[in-house]
Amino acid sequence: MPSGAFLIALVFAFAFSFYQSCKRESPETPQPAPPGEVVTEGRLVVYALDVGQGDGLLVITPERKTVLIDAGTPQASEAITSALARYGVQSLDLVIASHPHADHIGSMKRVIDNFPVRNFLDSGQTHTSATYERMLKAIQDKKVRFLKARSGQTFDLDSGVKIEVLNPSEKLITEIRSGGSVLNANSVVVRLSYGDFAMIFTGDAEFETEADMMKRGVTLRAQVLKVGHHGSRHATSGRFLDTVAPRAAIISCGGDNKYGHPSPQVLDRLREKNIQLYRTDLHGEIIISSDGKSFDIRPTREADLAAVWKGRTATQSE
Template sequence: MQNIFKYILGFSGNKRPIKLATLLLIISILALGIIGCTDLSELDVVGEPVEEEVDQIEGTLRVHYIDVGQGDSIYIELPNGEIALIDGGPKSSEEALLNYLDEQGVEKIDYLVATHPHEDHIGGLVGVIKNYEIGKIYMPNVVHTTKTFENLLLAIQDKGYKITKAMAEDTIIDEAGLSLYILAPEIDADWEDLNNYSIVLKLNYKNNSFLFTGDAERESEEIMLTKGYDLRAHVLKVGHHGSTTSTMDEFLDKVDPQYAIISCGVDNKYGHPHKEIVAKLQERNIKIYRTDLDGNIVVKSDGENISFNE
């Protein structure tokens, strides 16, 4: 176990921006080189700089909220041809998850996100890592002393993959008309409850947007509100399976979704989704979809229009 924790503490983080002083020094050196080697009178300046036009991505975005029982797993077919997977549900649903991915013809997962170390989110990821090629793996900077978590780290290590620490304001995808970025957790997060380390993601495709909240609870929601992030989304994956620990009124009002997805198991022992959460969604005329009632939920977007289970 000790070696595994050493492995996770060796997370590879995203490259940070160059410091201003360093940038100025580089510019100064380059400027001296130009002045020393070139007659300034020979430099040609013709007209105004022309901005290169970048064509927006075209195609269909499909977001699959997979029925993994009491847990989360979201498979995303991006319009640029890449694949993302957010969580893998519990170990008990691993076979069902792998069968679903096989049915979709998955061979490689470009972006794998383990929102936080609880078993109902990472249990099925061990099989995913063993059976598919993985591009980048994102996890929060927190460890958990469970066999499930250890097995996940071993699977990652055995395949020679590295883990990228997920931090608020980091960008995963930034293309014309398509973006995927992280809203939580903060780099200095220090929570008692692992749920609040959940990676929160926002996906934008042209004029449509999706918010994925993992099990982020009120404390994490409050931080995102304080930071002033753009939380607006057409489709909200309701936090913590519809528990009253999440989806505070202020947060929900800021997101202002048209649709809400709740991932939970049939007759689960936690009573998810809690009736208070269902009521506040209904009061706002938000259309609710639930994996315990609706099974697999597939949302399709062309960047302008959203449709379900087509």
């Protein structure tokens, strides 16, 4: 090659690699979809309910099987029961209590008292709180089938819709780094799948939970991730995000929380990996739906993009 042509080629190669590295350093900020019409007929639909600080997610399958994953705080009971009524839920095929913290089981008694529940899936961890005792009594009074969640269990809901338990494993997590909690770490984690679509629900899983699931090699890949522990800084590692490889993330948290949920570090990791972010504190209820091939996410409220990517600082320990 003549030296002039070689030099030009070298300049081009250098310019191209510089352009590529610039592109890598400033990826386009992922934008959440705006509110809009939601088609639910014949689709799998997940409603991330607006329950304030806590979790409450309703799943309705194409054949109208129903699953409730967590039931917010006691103050969220009206929001949860009215949402169930709004979506025509008359009974629940499966209720999952990810772990016995009040922001996940607070309105369980109200739900069990008002809707026939076929199966109740629990982490198997006990608590001394009155909220937990009330939930257990309601389960006993209504003679609900009580199941202890263990990794490997599968619930076939209807044509192709499946819920697989990924956590806890037979051996519960007993040691946690500072700031975390054992009850959170042993949260029930499930993977909901329908055809090519999958969504992971993590409860209040901690870094230890994520590491344990990755070590056990359970299937974690999913298009949508319900972020663990309301976006807490004790969860959602970069390696976990790479393993799940979600295209969208849902954070369920309250606008007035003092726990620093969601944490700026978690939001930075999501943004760096180009993951669309939806937050119940800003977007209100979030509706995820799929036909088993593609999926659609619609928030019920528009939110300012700068606010969506802004985390909170804790003024109270988690």
